[in-house]
Structures are given as C-alpha cells and as structure tokens.
Amino acid sequence: MHSLHSDGSLSVEELVARVAERGVRLMALTDHDNTAGIVEAQQKAAQRGIGLIPGVEVSSEWSGIGIHIVGLGIDIHNRELQRGLARIMEFRDWRAAEISRLLAVAGMPGAEEGARRLAGSRMVGRTHFARWLKDTGHCQDNAEAFQRWLGRGQVAYVPSDWIPMSEAVDWIRQSGGIAVVAHPGRYKLSGSRLRALCEEFRAAGGGAIEVSSGSQGAADREHLGRLAQQLDLAASLGSDFHGPEIGHAEIGQIFPLPEGVQPVWERLGYADFSLH
Template sequence: MPQSTPPRSLVDLHMHSLHSDGSMPVKELVARVARRGVALMALTDHDNTGGIASAAQEADRHGIDFIPGVEISSEWNGIGIHIVGLGIDIENANLQAGLDKIMEFRDWRAAEISRLLETAGIPGAEQGARELAGSRMVGRTHFARWLKDSGHCRDNGEAFQRWLGRGQVAYVPSDWIPMVEAVSWIRQAGGIAVVAHPGRYKLSADRLCTLFTEFRAAGGGAIEVSSGSQAAADREHLGKLAQQLDLAASLGSDFHGPEIGHAEIGQLAPLPDAVQPVWECLGHSIPHDKH
C-alpha cells in the first residue's frame, strides 16, 4: 500500500535547542527550520531564554518570522504541567527572576541526582550531564544520555527504568512552581500563556476541562491543539475545548533533535478551521508557502 504523506505545517511554535534539552545549537536548529519550509517559528527552551537573541538573528537571516518563547515547568494539582510563553519580552525582570528561581532548583536537583548515583556506585554523573548539556539547564534527559554513553544502560528508556524514574535510586521529585505563577510571569512579560501538549497529561475529560478552566481564569490564553508529542487524534477534541472556553489554539512539534523521538520540525496536522490561531493574537499573519 502507498505510504501517506506526513502532515506539514508552515508554523511551528514549540521546539528546543542546546540551551535546554535539545541536541542542536541554535544556528543549526534554525537552518533546519528553514530547510523544512517553516515560515513562522518560536524557540521555547525549558525555563530559560538564553537562545532567543541568536535564534531571532538566525531566523531573520533565513527570512523566517520569529516569535520569542519559553517553556516553563509548573505544577497543577500535583501534576507537572508545561506552560509555553509566546511573544514574551525576554528583558522583563519579573520573568527572568522567576526563571532564575526554577534554574536554582534545577541546579540543586542535578547535584542531588549525581549524589544518589554516586552512592549507587556511579560517580561523575553531574559533570558528564553538564558536558552533554552545553548550557546551565541540566535535566534528567541529560543524565539519561550520559548513563547511556558511559555504558550503564542501553538507551534513555532503560536509564529512567533503572535509575532516574519515579521510585528508582536516583529519582528526585520535582518541586515546580504553581501553574498560575507561570501564567503570571508570561503575562507580565507581555506574552500569551499556552498549555503545552495537553494530550500527554493523561487526564480524564472532566479534569482536562477543569485544568483549562482554571488556566483561563489565571489569564492563560491558548492551548496546544496540534502537537508532535501527543496523539494526532487529540486535535479535534482539543480544538472544540479551545472554542468552548474562548482560548486560542497553538501548534508545535516539540522538536528536540533528529535522534530524539519527537516529531520532525513542521510535521504537524493543521489547526481545525474554527479555532483562533495564537499567532494572529500576537499580530503575525498566516504565512504563505514559499515552495
């Protein structure tokens, strides 16, 4: 049987570089965005904006419309929820103070994971993870990659199953900020807050609706309706919820690197026709295909 053509979008508002847990330097990432034919992009590294200035410069060089972004680690009712901020002013003092607070926790968690691994007979993990990270933002994925590269496990999945996952010897619980606080930082920085990949949270329909309702009440503005890291079948349901709750719709691949198991840049089903695209709320027109 013939293979179906993968979906392709001219817009991709969720991706990561070496400034968080992506595997590509900013310059290479934006060049890949250009090769994929994406005309409007956002860089949304976890809990920091260190790559934004260079990404904006590279996007301009390639003729790509650019939206500055960030993905903030937060918590709602005991569940980790990622909130993307789009159209943010990266010079905003309140936003940067908040992100610094998260990074301080990440620094502590990295040291604690390393201590637990050393107690289990695996020394040098923090140094190895930091060398792989290439920036201050060190997460569990960097430890997983180091454990794999240093021969302690076959792949990242085994690293989490044996060492880093919940209940394992080097598991350190997250202590993220409340979701409403993340939304507040984004709004203070002039941006629109977006619930990232809501289909990944494994919430019942009622709880998902409650999450979105409380998010909207806190000042949230959009949900990621089409995402490379959730089931494609979620798109229609999430689009209807966005309409019902008067939330805009975003889309993003959540690309981390060519060797990491998320969708390719721009490999996204389009938004449902009836929703309000978040980029229009930010003053960006729908890009035209350059091919």
C-alpha cells in the same frame, strides 16, 4: 522548538538552518525555563527571512502534577519573568547535584559532570543524566535509565518542586506574552480533569492550548480543538522538535489545526502566517 540551551540537540544556528530547509516561515524557540538562545535565534532567523516568536517553556505544577506552560511573544528582558526563571534554574542546579549524589552512592560517580558535558549549557535535565548512563554503559538506552535509576520511586529519583501554574501564567502575562498549555494530551488526564485544568488556566489569565503537537497523539487534535472553542482559548500548533534523533515530529510535519479555532499566532499579530 528546543535547542542546546535546554534539552534539544542542535545549536540555535543549526536549528534555524533546519527550519529554513524545511520551508517553515514562522518559528518559536521555547527552551525550558530559560531564554538564553532568543537573541541569537532572532538574528539567525532574520538573516533567513523567518519570523521568530520569542518564547519559553516554563516548568510548573497543577493539582500535584507537572504542567508545562509555554510563553509566546514574551519580552525576554522583563524583570519579573527573568527573576522567576532564575528561581527555577536554581532548583534545577540543586536537583542535578542531588541526582548525581544519589547515583554516586549507587556506585556511579561523576554523573553531574558527565550530564553537564552532554547538555552543553547550564540547563541540565533528567534526559541528560539518562544519556550519560547509556553512554557509560550503565544501561542500554534512555528508557532503561528511567526505569532503573531516574524514574519515580527509583534510586536517583528526585521529586520536582515546580512553581504553581498560575504563577507561570502571571510571569508570562507580565512580560507581554500569551500563556499556552503545552501538549495537554500528554498529561493522561480524564476529560473532566483536563477541562478543569484548562478552566483554571483560563481563569489565571491563560490564552491558548496546544491543539496540534508533535509530542501528543494526532487523535487528540479534534477534542482539544473543541475544548479551545468552548473555553474561548486560542490554539497553538508546534512540532515540539528537540532534534533529528529524538522521537517527536520533524519540523513542519504536523497536523494542521482543526477548522473553527483561532490560531494563537493571529493573536500575536502574525495573521499573515494564518495556515490551518
């Protein structure tokens, strides 16, 4: 799940309250490229009797495409992890300034200030620029913002320069966590390419793939479950919740894991939460 510390729309307190309302007993906060909300999330979750797995979703690259690697059960104070995340955030800062410059050249000044105001935290992504473009009347919705201005090949498109996937896995392992390929069904890879990704991920020390996710198709679940079994990887399950008005699954409303896979939370020591 994501909070205002990345591209979610709820504060940490609001997010944990919604988790409690939905009857979920174990949650992971996995904001993009930073762990700024974890301490507060631990405190708020403990007050409500909810298990909290500290996490992060790291932006990385494999074979020329962007791949998100989730770290679960991380030590947020690990120096190597925090140095790495700081590198990514520095790039995000530069990219935000460059997107803003390109939009200003196109006659739309003030984009970075507006995007940062909407973000409410340091982590500014293209979705925040899309919302600013919509709110200022330059397009009708986020989809048009990407089609006209922010998407690949458009006026304000700035190529990403993410770290290698293996490096993200290494940071997570050094912090004591388990690395997970986030929403593999979204990467539009052929079966052989997806297997190659997962094999290389496992060779780098990765431990799990997201088998059931609110941001990928339900039909992916069985195939990804078989792949996890074949490669001796654990399986994760998550809503990828960003906010009540954002189009992923509601908290707690996701398909269970298929039979025969090992839930990643069991490897993290949360066997009491074993649900399928």
